[in-house]
Amino acid sequence: MELPPGYEPLTYLCKDYVMHLHKAVYGLKQAPRAWNITYSDSLRSLGYLPSPIEPCSFRREEYSHSHEGEKITGYTYVCLYVDDLLICASDEVLDNAKSEIMVLFSSRDLGEVKHYMGMKFDYNCWTQTLKISMPDYCRNLAQRCGLENAAPKRDPISATHGMKPGPKVFDSVSLGWYATAIGALLWPALTCHPEIAYTVSYLASANHCFTPQHLSTIKHLICYLKATPDQGITYDGCCNFIEYTFADANWGPESDGQRKSQSGYVTMLAGGAVSWGSKRQKSVALSTKVL
Known part of the structure; x- marks a missing residue:
């Protein structure tokens, strides 16, 4: 950094002196x-x-x-x-x-808000509904990942994804691509695409030790978002404002050999999801009773 215009270099300034800035400078970490x-x-x-x-x-x-x-x-x-x-x-x-x-x-x-932080807001005053989606974000994500011409998918994850232990991927290009894709997928998973929460959570757990099967699955997920860009969450103002919460977990999945269960929940209000999540449990459940 240099002194701004109007400040003449002071003769007594040397390596033992510093200038104290009283305001934040754009671009600095503070x-x-x-x-x-x-x-x-x-x-x-x-x-x-x-x-x-x-x-x-x-x-x-x-x-x-x-x-x-x-x-x-x-x-x-x-x-x-x-x-x-x-x-x-x-x-x-x-x-x-x-x-x-x-x-x-x-x-x-x-x-009136139409777009905010990558989200699109659609209002219908006659039916009193609000829809939140991310069409532009999903299309741009596929383009950024080089999958704009890939075949579309109709589900977030294949039932036979087969993410089992296998040879790890270590080349720098794939490592950077995978981390970038996971970071980009976190935002729709947190905002208006609860259906991909499980897949994103599962893929993120292998961020530094993924296999070719993980790469195939994450490409499958991006192609799903590209095929369903207008899908989102719709809230109905005519519904009763009663909160419903649903939770579930699987037991002892063998896809990764760890047999740790995956928990998931979703809270519904006004006909749409307002809170959701999917997370792997830290311990191994011995039976469905302790899930």
């Missing part, structure tokens, strides 16, 4: 943290509180004043990703919430 702290503190000054499980998600209680006193009438939610905000609120308070933030930071109001 800059993202400094920016997040600044934005988070500003949201707190407006009455927003971060979620205890997601520090980039903020909520503020909205009150109405009457002769009976203050009464909570709703909530305003703000999701922060670097400098992109997603604001959810009722029509009565939405404009005020946006104007408060735009006073503190120079911002642009892009209107």
Whole structure:
């Protein structure tokens, strides 16, 4: 780094002296943290509180004043990703919430969200439904991995995938390709494609010791996403807001020789999945009773 224009080199500066920078510089490793702290503190000054499980998600209680006193009438939610905000609120308070933030930071109001962080949002006011999908992301993923011309697949993983112990792949090109593909698949698996959670979890466990069968399976999964780009999660506003959670696990799979069970769960609300996961258990279950 060099001194910015306007600062003349001081004669007493030598190897025993350094300049202390009072502001974050774009591109340094400390800059993202400094920016997040600044934005988070500003949201707190407006009455927003971060979620205890997601520090980039903020909520503020909205009150109405009457002769009976203050009464909570709703909530305003703000999701922060670097400098992109997603604001959810009722029509009565939405404009005020946006104007408060735009006073503190120079911002642009892009209107009703259509695309956000690779996700596509489709609303239908007549049927009161919201669909979240990732069509562009899935197509670009296939192109990045060189599979744009590969045959499409109709399931995330083949029933006869046969991921059994075999010769490991060690060439640097395949290692880099596999790690890149796993990293790219994690995002759709976490956002709007719960059906690939098991496959991604299974493939990620072999990130540094995969076999040709793993390579074949991950290509199969990418071809599945390419063939079903418009598939996603649909939430129905007419459904009863009752939460349902389903969980299951297999027992002693022999595909990898470790016989460790795989657990999975999904939580449904308004007709769509809101939380899900798939994870290999740490211990070997001796029977289905202890799963």
